[in-house]
Structure formats: C-alpha cells, structure tokens
Amino acid sequence: MSELLLKYLPEKAIPLVKEILTEHPIYIKIVNNRRTKHGDFKRFSNGNFQITLNNNLNKFQFLLTLIHEIAHFITYKKYQNSKPHGLEWKQNFQHLMLPFLQPSIFPENILPHLANYLKNPKASTGSDVNLTYALKQYDEMSGKNFIFELAHGSIFKFNNKNYKKGSIRRTCFECVELQSKKTYLFNKNAEVLYLKNDNE
Template identity: 35%
Template sequence: METKKKKIAKALKQYIPEEYIDYIISLMFAEQLSFRISKPRKTKAGDYRPPFGEKPHRISINGDLNPYAFLITTIHEFAHMHTFIKHGPYVKAHGKEWKNEFKSLLLPVLNQKSLPEPITQALARSLENLKASSCTDIHLARALKTYDKKNDKLELLENLANNQLFRLGKNTFQRGILKRRRYLCREVHTGKHYLVNRLAEVEPINEN
C-alpha cells in the first residue's frame, strides 16, 4: 500500500502543489476509487462517476490545468463523491449537500495557508456564497487563471474593447455586450451570435 501511495505521489507532483499531495492521496484511499488524468476537454475540467456494476467511484481531471486549478477541481469532484456516498443520487448536483461537502474538503487546504494570497481570498469569498464550480465563480476563476502558462498572442476576452475583432479557434468574432458572465459575440462570416465566456483566451485582431 505504501509503495502504491509513493508512486501516486510521485506522479501527482507535476499536477498538484507538493504540499497538498498527501491530503489528496488520503482522499483517494478513503474509498474504492479509479482516479484518472484526462486529456483536455472543452466542456469540463473534471468529472465524477458513481460506482456501477463492478466499477468503483471514478474521478477524472484534465491534465492541462495549472496546479492550483487542478487542486481545486479535484476537491470539487471529491465533494461530488462524498455527496453521493452520504446522500445518494437523488439530490441536486450542486445543491446544499454538495456545497457542505465542498466547503468541508476545502477548509484543510485553506488552513494549511500555503496557497497564493489571491486564490486564498477568492476561495474565502467563494465559501461565503458557494457557486457550482470555479468556472461559475468569476473571482475564483480569474484568480486561478492568473497561474496558467502565458501565451503572448492571447488575451482574455474581457480585456478587449467592445466591437474589437478576435479569433477563437478557426473563427473570427466581434465582441459585443456583456450578458452576466458571457459576451454576446458575432461570428463575422456567418453573422450568427454566440455567448462566449468573459475569461475565454482569444487572439485579438488589431485593425490597421
């Protein structure tokens, strides 16, 4: 068992800040669990699946997340697992039961006082009024994003001016008005409008 834990700890060093590895491993070994590092997914950063047949609890986390985002996303998914174990499958995915579990699992991380101050402040604020995830808590998402690897060609959509053109994937858009957490953007070639996350990384097009 100890040899297995050491192997997992060694593998996790490239994904999670080292001071939190023991805590995450303790959560892993508390239940029968399959924990997997996933290829990047556009629609989600992590995923939890309950036991089915002979399959144990399953958690997968995107391997391209920065260490702090990986840590928080992992705890997010463990909160889903704990909620399932304690309350079964018939509670809301991010209802009060999940929120209580998420808060409980985050407190040891905060109490260790090893996180960067901007993330600590954002998490403390988040715990006052928990959102479904770091992706819907704009302050926490912004704090976590500052630790992503930088690409000089990319800029956050919220930092562009209204009507400025930008590339996202293979398409060219024009930024419009902000609607809650997303900008209404027009795809230049088709004229269709799409809601794009304000923290999306896009390539600005500077018109001469």
C-alpha cells in the same frame, strides 16, 4: 495515492490529499485536456467509481478540481439521490476545502477569491470571474485572453471563427461572428485569441 498524482499538486497540499484519499479511496485517472470541463466523477454500472482530471491544469486549479470531484464521490456515498451540486455537495466541498485555505498552499492573490467562492460554490469555478482570473495567472502561457480583458470592438478568434466584441448583456458579451453576421453570447471569462482592435 499514486506517484503520478503527486506532480500535479501543490507540495504542501499532498499530506491533506493523502488523508482524504485514505479515508475515501477512489480511482483517479489523468486525461488529455477536454474543452468543456476540468474533471468529472463517474459511477459505473458495475458499482465502481472514477474521477478524471485534465492533465493541463495548473496545480491550484487541479487541486480545486480534485476536491470538487471527491466531494461528489462522498456526497453520492452518503445520499445517492441528492442533486449533483445541491446543498449536500456544497457542504461536503466546503468541509473538504477548508483545511487547504492557507497561504502555504494557495497564493495570496487566489485565497480571498477562493474563500468568497466557497461561501456558495457553484457547479464550475468558471462561474466566478475573479477566481477564474486569479487561477489563470498560474497557467502556462497560451497566448489567449479572457474576453472581458479585450476592448470594445476587438476582433478575436474562437473555435476557428472570427468575432467582434460588442456590448455586455448582464453576464455575457454580445459578439458578432464576422462571416455570418450572427450575434452570439460569450461568457465574460471565455478564453479567446485576440487579433486586433477594429476601432484602431
């Protein structure tokens, strides 16, 4: 395991990660932040494998993403044609994560949400609002909010456009882009820059 990888991990998790990577060695590359994903697993045409992880993740999100991607690697080696986030991946991910579910590794405000998420893990931790919010508390201050934290009618900026927060529709908020007046759906845990409350 590279020395570079060590600085991104919770200290108490390092021996467990080393154990996994000794059994399942794979090239891991740290890359600049990508807006659409925390990490990924790739198989190249020459038969090599690679995991990439964003360099801006806090230690707990980084660890969770790393194990998520290693589970893809192990699942591919065993089954090859299984669905990317199918039953085989879920079982491997759960098996790998179980030893990490301890308060010496994850803070106690994350553990119950992480345990609940792992009962039926999805393609992205972002699908679990409670877990996402708990993990977010350990990010460096970005000045941004989750959209669900904003009051109805709040004006916010997202991708250099201004929107007004509207009503919730199932798991998303209807928001109006102020210039075009078009309505867009935002996931509850979308990160946005709060500007003001239009109702004030």
